[in-house]
Amino acid sequence: xxxxxxxxxxxxxxxxxxxxxxxxxxxxxxxxxxxxxxxxxxxxxxxxxxxxxxxxxxxxxxxxxxxxxxxxxxxxxxxxxxxxxxxxxxxxxxxxxxxxxxxxxxxxxxxxxxxxxxxxxxxxxxxx
Amino acid sequence: xxxxxxxxxxxxxxxxxxxxxxxxxxxxxxxxxxxxxxxxxxxxxxxxxxxxxxxxxxxxxxxxxxxxxxxxxxxxxxxxxxxxxxxxxxxxxxxxxxxxxxxxxxxxxxxxxxxxxxxxxxxxxxxxxxxxxxxxxxxxxxxxxxxxxxxxxxxxxxxxxxxxxx
Numbered sequence: 001x002x003x004x005x006x007x008x009x010x011x012x013x014x015x016x017x018x019x020x021x022x023x024x025x026x027x028x029x030x031x032x033x034x035x036x037x038x039x040x041x042x043x044x045x046x047x048x049x050x051x052x053x054x055x056x057x058x059x060x061x062x063x064x065x066x067x068x069x070x071x072x073x074x075x076x077x078x079x080x081x082x083x084x085x086x087x088x089x090x091x092x093x094x095x096x097x098x099x100x101x102x103x104x105x106x107x108x109x110x111x112x113x114x115x116x117x118x119x120x121x122x123x124x125x126x127x128x
Numbered sequence: 129x130x131x132x133x134x135x136x137x138x139x140x141x142x143x144x145x146x147x148x149x150x151x152x153x154x155x156x157x158x159x160x161x162x163x164x165x166x167x168x169x170x171x172x173x174x175x176x177x178x179x180x181x182x183x184x185x186x187x188x189x190x191x192x193x194x195x196x197x198x199x200x201x202x203x204x205x206x207x208x209x210x211x212x213x214x215x216x217x218x219x220x221x222x223x224x225x226x227x228x229x230x231x232x233x234x235x236x237x238x239x240x241x242x243x244x245x246x247x248x249x250x251x252x253x254x255x256x257x258x259x260x261x262x263x264x265x266x267x268x269x270x271x272x273x274x275x276x277x278x279x280x281x282x283x284x285x286x287x288x289x290x291x292x293x294x
Contacts, residue, residue: 016203047225059227059228059229
């Protein structure tokens, strides 16, 4: 499946899950900041991606969960170097840019998950 | 105490489908406050709640009612015809997807008008449920399962499904 095909299907998924128009679903649109996704919408999106692309997604695979429970990863509500390294390794579909220790608040991680991140994720999953 | 919006479970297919009915009665006072065009009409919000209870029992039964299953999102809700006193409503819920975080269900609403025999499809309600103990990290909830109270057990007992909660 081409990247364009994946993108088109993700447009439909987000249209159904978030009630947004397809033209709002641009590659750089952030799921939370631009498309208004809330935490429960992520579960909805996971279920719809599984159905659309016929693969299983483990809990925490697409979106990070329970980060704050680990002091090694989060201090004062912000990601540590170890936390960022862990996320960069585990979530290769997300662009974490040039963030360093203490630059990124946990509550802002959702903003980094863009439509492009979802396309990357699906592409990686389909490649097996 | 929970207010039940289904009267009886009429079909249970483990982990897949649950069907329940509700008889709409003029003795229910809310109908008197919801008159449209001179007729008492069952509010759609209560029909959605009926579907949520039907689908919620189905989702809860998958893990023997150990999970706290909370309605998290109404993914889709359409209703094409009104339901009034004397009608019977049938809620048909199926599991679309379920994992440790929660479940997505697909539901159809059928209506049998007073005195009639035939069922007519009048609505669709798709829902998303959360297993809150698995999703609300750091939030503490009571140990006991406050979602599935004695009322729900009564419904299971009536349908001969009490063993599901054991």
